[in-house]
Amino acid sequence: MKVTTSRKSKARGIISSAVLGMVILLPPTLASAQSPDEDITFSRDIMPILQDNCQECHRAEGIGPMPLMNYEDAKLWAPLIQLKVVNRQMPPWHIDRTIGLQKFKNDRSLSDDQVEMISAWVNAGAPEGNPADLPPATQFTDATAWSIGEPDVIVNWEYTVPASGPDLYGDIFTTDLVGKMQNGRYIKAIQTRAVDDASRRVVHHALSYASPGNSRTDQGDDQFLVEYASGKSAEIYPDNSGVLLQPDSEVRLSYHMHPIGVETNAKIELGIVFYPEGFEPEYRRWSKQLGQRQSLLDIPAGEVVRTDGYVYFHTNATITAFQPHMHGLGAYQCLELIYPSEGATAKTELISCANWDYNWHTIYNYADDVAPLVPAGTVGHIISYMDNTDSNPGNHDARNWTGDGPRTIDEMAFSWLGWYSMTDEQYLAEIERRNLMNEIASADD
Ligand code: HEC
Incomplete structure (x- = not known):
């Protein structure tokens, strides 16, 4: 070309x-x-x-x-x-x-x-x-098919959304998993989907969590599974990592739906592909909302505001994914790492920044050879910019003050980070492996 x-x-x-x-x-x-x-x-x-x-x-x-x-x-x-x-x-x-x-x-x-x-x-x-x-036409698979392949287990929820009224938030619990798995197994890939067109129109987003032991907790101890949001695709974990799911877990769907003028029966499915029975991946993977801003958001009309949030890494880790999360006023978000200081000043590194468009909840999965390696004691720093001026197309009305809240018209600022913890041995071995790769690469040049 x-x-x-x-x-x-x-x-x-x-x-x-x-x-x-x-x-x-x-x-x-x-x-x-x-x-x-x-x-x-x-x-x-x-x-x-x-x-x-x-x-x-x-x-x-x-x-x-x-x-x-x-x-x-x-x-x-x-x-x-x-x-x-x-x-x-x-x-x-x-x-x-x-x-x-x-x-x-x-x-x-x-x-x-x-x-x-x-x-x-x-x-x-x-x-x-x-x-x-012209090149030959591309053959696509069915757009409604699972992008993770055929799931080993499917969990179902249904919810009737009335024709009109305010946005709906809440939790639906299911014990659908009980009896479908005998032993704990590691998840290899996972996806939530709204089953049909009508469901896709009413489901704004949905997060799923597992409560081990079928004991409904105050939600703090639950294992986060996966998010469904307009534009967000399935999660396929790095080859050597998985999320452990216990067989008797109750599964919770935390939803945000909105009425669309006709009563709609929303059908949502969670599809899970497991590693083979008995298989233990090298790393146990986590995914969490992190770096929640430190103080309540205060975004005066007509202004651009920066907020900062922090998360402390207690163990060595590899960060596998960065996914910014804000609402309509969100403009730009960055992930910075503040490394443990050896002298008077701590070394910082800006890892990623992304423009924000509320239509798109994109997860940025780092390639394995560059995924950030963080030593224990590192602080993750999430920097978010909210634009409450007319120049932000996501802004419904720049004359309004806006603050925190769960509604679409309120604001949020945090990142979904995917990571897995590493022992000192694993961490040092990975650093050595990467140094070796760099040497080989520079010898080739
Ligand atoms: C992951 C799905 C996806 C991919 C890949 C994608 N688009 Fe889009 N595109 C959308 C959606 C959804 C919209 C409407 C929402 C929006 O604009 O964000 C859109 C909007 C558009 C629009 C504006 C239409 C309008 O009426 O405003 C254009 C033009 C467009 N896309 C062109 C492209 C081109 C060219 C490519 C490839 C180079 C591309 N898109 C790749 C999903 C996608």
């Missing part, structure tokens, strides 16, 4: 953040591909990108608002496609590309070259080219 046009024009401008609602990360302008390159065609150059990065969602049964399956679709949407990819709002992947770690297992973003190619193609009038150059 040939991309010459816009490499030349590195001059990048700033699109008013009032238009795009992007804070801090300044996107390149649409003008970055001013010299149209007639050579870029839909059939040869653009279709492969749509197949690999867009059609999973932009097809008839996908979650995207319109299909992008052929030339007619793409031509119709060309200007908006340009805007969304240049501003890196599509594909949805909001990691700040200028800060911190950049290697992820589930990265669905486009390369700079791909973005420039799409932009140049649109500027050239979105030419079709020769249909004979």
Whole structure:
């Protein structure tokens, strides 16, 4: 593939953040591909990108608002496609590309070259080219199928959402698991899904937890399992780690649903794939809401506010995943590590920052060879920016003060972090392994 046009024009401008609602990360302008390159065609150059990065969602049964399956679709949407990819709002992947770690297992973003190619193609009038150059159509699996593979166990909940009224919050308990498992087993992959279209419309988000021993606790001791939220995909744990599930656990679904004008029977399923019976992965994995802001949120009308939260790591650990969580006023969130100090000053490291779009609850799974290694005594620092001005498109009304709360129109600030603990031996061995890998890599250069 040939991309010459816009490499030349590195001059990048700033699109008013009032238009795009992007804070801090300044996107390149649409003008970055001013010299149209007639050579870029839909059939040869653009279709492969749509197949690999867009059609999973932009097809008839996908979650995207319109299909992008052929030339007619793409031509119709060309200007908006340009805007969304240049501003890196599509594909949805909001990691700040200028800060911190950049290697992820589930990265669905486009390369700079791909973005420039799409932009140049649109500027050239979105030419079709020769249909004979089209790649074979991609075969997709059924969009409603489990993305974790066929589950070993499925837990079901049902809830009737009335036609109208306020947002609904609460817990539904089930003992569905009792009798379906004989012994404790390690979870390899897990996914919650709203079963049909109607359920998908009323379920805003749902978190699941297991209470071992079927003893309903005050919720503090429960093992968090997985989150379902618009845009959040399934969790597949790193190969050598798993979450232990006890056979007699009661499973709790903590839900947030909203009425949609007709009474709706919401059906939700939790699918679990286990490691083989008796198998013990090397690491036991955890996932928790961490770094909850320290004080109550206080976000005056028309202002941008920063909040900070902290979490202490009592043991050595590998952090496997970062998932920011805020509500409509959220703009940007970072994970920083403050390492145990040896001298007067502690060393800090900015690990990841991401722009926030409430439509998308994306989990950023670090690639195994870069997943942050934290020594015991490290403090995780979650830095969140909330934008209560008109320039934030997620803001319903910039004239209102906003504070903490569970409702969609209240605010929250924390991260979901996935991690597993390590003994000193495991920790040192992993550091040694990575040093060795780096030596081999630099010897190759
Ligand atoms: C993970 C699913 C997913 C992927 C992958 C994805 N999209 Fe989207 N797209 C959506 C959803 C959902 C929306 C509507 C909500 C939003 O804008 O966030 C959307 C909105 C859009 C819009 C705006 C439509 C409108 O009416 O406002 C465009 C244009 C678009 N996507 C193009 C693309 C392109 C081009 C790609 C690939 C380079 C892509 N998308 C990849 C799910 C996806």
